[in-house]
Amino acid sequence: MSASLDDLVAMTVFARVVEAHSFSGAAARLGLSKSAVSTRVAALERRLGVRLLQRTTRRLSVTHExxxxxxRCAQLLSVADEASDLLGHVGTIPEGIVRVAAPVGISLHPLASVLEKFSERYPRVHVELSVSDRHMELLAEGIDVAVRLFPQTHDRSLVERRLGTEKVLICGAPRYLDRRAPPGAPHDLTNHNCLLMKGSKWTFRTQEGPVVVPVSGSLVVDNIAVLREAALEGMGLARLPRSLIDSDLREGRLRTVLDAYAPDPLAISLLYPQRQHMPQRVRVFIDFMTEHFRKLFRGE
Known part of the structure; x- marks a missing residue:
């Protein structure tokens, strides 16, 4: 099936809808009416014979197709953007929007300070940051770059750039540790109230090798900032990244336990869609983040 000029226009409109997460957002970016955008996408779906978007009154999501x-459309538009840069006057000055996703802990610290430095160097590049500890689908949700805290991805459509590792500590508030005997070994945690992130496992390094401890407690959350607050309130012991609680440790609001048994560190990576031609604004963002995060976390 050969693509017509109308198909190329419709694909451009469709890609902007995905990136904006809405018909109205794409319409504003393209200078079209919302109805014109909707009509173009509907015509493309009829032409291809597949549903591209799932529409509800509350949410717009992208189907597998x-x-x-x-x-593919993103690759096409990336090439067009590069051509425009070469022929226009903005080729040496990155500009535009970079859509970024990051987990809560990294966003609280140190991402905010790094983004401030990025804005100073590239004032014409605007970052749209989505902060969530849930797993986000980059292509489906129009994300250019994601910061992730887990091992290597197996998705061949994504590129992973390792930034370093983040030390993880087991900690609790003095008020909790004053009324409960601190654990002397990992398995002592079974006698403690452990505050958990949903789906997490507590693994420790011992002389016998890695040990997974079946911890449990009164709170399971999907937001690491809430987990930190619960630990500060003395609810129990939590497993938290060093950068998030550094000031709490210095000022005595939290104390660490089991320092001799290092939990597995968190691997910090940047993930972004595989593209033959990457927009300049995204490329400089990735390079800047890599440079600064590797200094912070002493990555590879």
């Missing part, structure tokens, strides 16, 4: 098409 839509995500596959967007990946």
């Amino acid at each position: 839509g995500a596959r098409l967007y990946e």
